[in-house]
Amino acid sequence: MKEALTKCGAVCRKIFGWGMFLSLLSGVLLFFGYIAALCLGGTAAAGLCEFLYTKMTPVMVVMTTVLILLGLLSMYLTGEKALTPEPPEKAEQKPLRLP
Numbered sequence: 001m002k003e004a005l006t007k008c009g010a011v012c013r014k015i016f017g018w019g020m021f022l023s024l025l026s027g028v029l030l031f032f033g034y035i036a037a038l039c040l041g042g043t044a045a046a047g048l049c050e051f052l053y054t055k056m057t058p059v060m061v062v063m064t065t066v067l068i069l070l071g072l073l074s075m076y077l078t079g080e081k082a083l084t085p086e087p088p089e090k091a092e093q094k095p096l097r098l099p
Helices: 002-040 042-078
Strands: none
Touching: 002 042
16 A cells, blocks of 8 residues: 555646746746737737736746646655655764854
8 A cells, every 4th residue: 555655646747847947948938928018019029918817827837836736645645745845864962062
């Protein structure tokens, strides 16, 4: 059972990684789209900005939300604690000396 959950978590992590790559890539494309609109000016820029805001941005928001949930699911399935500090196993604790 544990091995199946680990394999499922690994698949979720792979999907999460590629999905976040695509999400970042679409963010870069969105940025350059607005830069192009700034260079174009006029009604063409307004049309481009309207397309980027109404069509592309909502898809990006939904995509990243689903991918974040998938990443959390993969962390849960594999038992990973990403943001939990762990003490070093064999490190010596030296007292802090102030000057």
